[in-house]
Amino acid sequence: MRALRIAALAALPLQLLGLPHPAAAEGARLVLECSFVTACSEAGTCAAGDGPVRFVLAPLETDAAGAGRYEVTVDEEPAQPAEALGFAGPFLWQPSEGTRMVLSLTSETTALWTRQIVDSGTDAPPSAEIDFLTCGILP
Numbered sequence: 828m829r830a831l832r833i834a835a836l837a838a839l840p841l842q843l844l845g846l847p848h849p850a851a852a853e854g855a856r857l858v859l860e861c862s863f864v865t866a867c868s869e870a871g872t873c874a875a876g877d878g879p880v881r882f883v884l885a886p887l888e889t890d891a892a893g894a895g896r897y898e899v900t901v902d903e904e905p906a907q908p909a910e911a912l913g914f915a916g917p918f919l920w921q922p923s924e925g926t927r928m929v930l931s932l933t934s935e936t937t938a939l940w941t942r943q944i945v946d947s948g949t950d951a952p953p954s955a956e957i958d959f960l961t962c963g964i965l966p
Contacts, residue, residue, distance in 0.1 A: 857884040861938060861962040869955040876958060880940070882930060884909075884918060899930070938962050 863876025881902050889895035893914020900906045909920035917931040925946030931939045940958040944951075 855886065858882070858965040859884070859938065859962045860965055861940075861960040863958050864961055865959040867957050867959075869953075876960075880960070882962075884911075884930075886914070889914065899928075901928075932962075936961055936963070 859882040861880050861882065863878055863880065865873050866876050867873040881900075883898075883900040883906075885898040885900075885906075886893065887896040887898055889897075889911075894912050895910070897909040897911050897918060898906045899909040899918055899920050904922070907920045907922050909918050911918045915932045917929050920928050922928060925944060927941075927943040927945060929939075929941040929943075931941075933939055938960045940960060941955065942958075943953070943955045945953045
């Protein structure tokens, strides 16, 4: 009985996020339809967000906690290899040399998307943008 209560408590945060239990992670894609709320630069300048963005997070090789290799698709762009620390993220990928992306799910309806340009191949300084998103999970 005690083991059953411990297992139920361990799964509780996942249920609060509205995400599948880690045991179902392999092969279970997570599709997020998001809207930009606020976009901020590395200098702290923020503006109202505009438009939608869609993420598909497909586990490829994960452990029981959902940590491991994923494939991330943003809108209609080609899928990119990604890594995650757990099945709720953060998800990290590098769509091109010198560019890093991180998607962090912060609740069942919110996320943060960080885009860093660390080397643009020009003399431009590194830059970053963080977007505050509202998201819905699609079946």
